[in-house]
Amino acid sequence: RKEVEQDPGPFNVPEGATVAFNCTYSNSASQSFFWYRQDCRKEPKLLMSVYSSGNEDGRFTAQLNRASQYISLLIRDSKLSDSATYLCVVNPPSGGYQKVTFGTGTKLQVIP
Amino acid sequence: GAVVSQHPSRVICKSGTSVKIECRSLDFQATTMFWYRQFPKQSLMLMATSNEGSKATYEQGVEKDKFLINHASLTLSTLTVTSAHPEDSSFYICSAREMGPTGGRLPNEKLFFGSGTQLSVL
Numbered sequence: 001r002k003e004v005e006q007d008p009g010p011f012n013v014p015e016g017a018t019v020a021f022n023c024t025y026s027n028s029a030s031q032s033f034f035w036y037r038q039d040c041r042k043e044p045k046l047l048m049s050v051y052s053s054g055n056e057d058g059r060f061t062a063q064l065n066r067a068s069q070y071i072s073l074l075i076r077d078s079k080l081s082d083s084a085t086y087l088c089v090v091n092p093p094s095g096g097y098q099k100v101t102f103g104t105g106t107k108l109q110v111i112p
Numbered sequence: 113g114a115v116v117s118q119h120p121s122r123v124i125c126k127s128g129t130s131v132k133i134e135c136r137s138l139d140f141q142a143t144t145m146f147w148y149r150q151f152p153k154q155s156l157m158l159m160a161t162s163n164e165g166s167k168a169t170y171e172q173g174v175e176k177d178k179f180l181i182n183h184a185s186l187t188l189s190t191l192t193v194t195s196a197h198p199e200d201s202s203f204y205i206c207s208a209r210e211m212g213p214t215g216g217r218l219p220n221e222k223l224f225f226g227s228g229t230q231l232s233v234l
Binding site: 042 | 146155156158203205207209222223224225226227228230
């Protein structure tokens with residue numbers, strides 16, 4: 001099983017739609033979780049952290065389910081500008097120089 | 113947020129030459145930096161983990177003699193692609209995570225990315 005798994009998509013959705021991505025992780029001791037957004041030929045940029053209690057930032061909602069070892073990202077009222085690849089990032093347990101693990105990314109295409 | 117500066121942003125070079133890419137954390141200290149490579153329409157692939165003051169840890173399949181990493185200070189890591197060939201053409205990105213005040217890990221620490229280097233080897 002991969003350390004972090006994401007559905008690569010692409011998810012093609014119309015403007016205004018609600019879309020959700022999941023990301024599963026294998027290390028139950030993972031410490032913290034994030035969603036990043038990457039546009040074509042650009043560096044990934046932090047979209048939001050993911051907290052156990054769930055957190056919302058405008059049209060974006062992130063949730064963590066430790067029991068089932070997955071995180072999710074919900075985007076409401078999709079905009080054309082939301083088209084990008086969304087990467088989930090999992091931080092290892094604290095201690096040592098363990099590497100951060102990226103999912104392969106889920107590509108979202110919002111269609112007019 | 114924290115800033116990671118990566119230079120150059122674009123390099124075009126002849127086959128056989130060496131190319132150095134710099135990654136600097138501008139307003140924080142980074143004990144650990146990561147180097148990634150990304151081919152068109154593919155995901156980020158971790159090449160190596162660069163640790164300040166010690167040898168880099170390379171991922172399986174990445175040639176350490178071809179991709180030389182130096183992390184001489186808490187704010188600078190360099191990646192040198194030696195004897196570059198056309199198949200090395202790719203988008204190279206560095207990232208860094210901030211060190212805690214006592215030199216350890218920070219809770220919920222985030223990765224900060226450089227803006228990437230597009231390498232084209234002719």
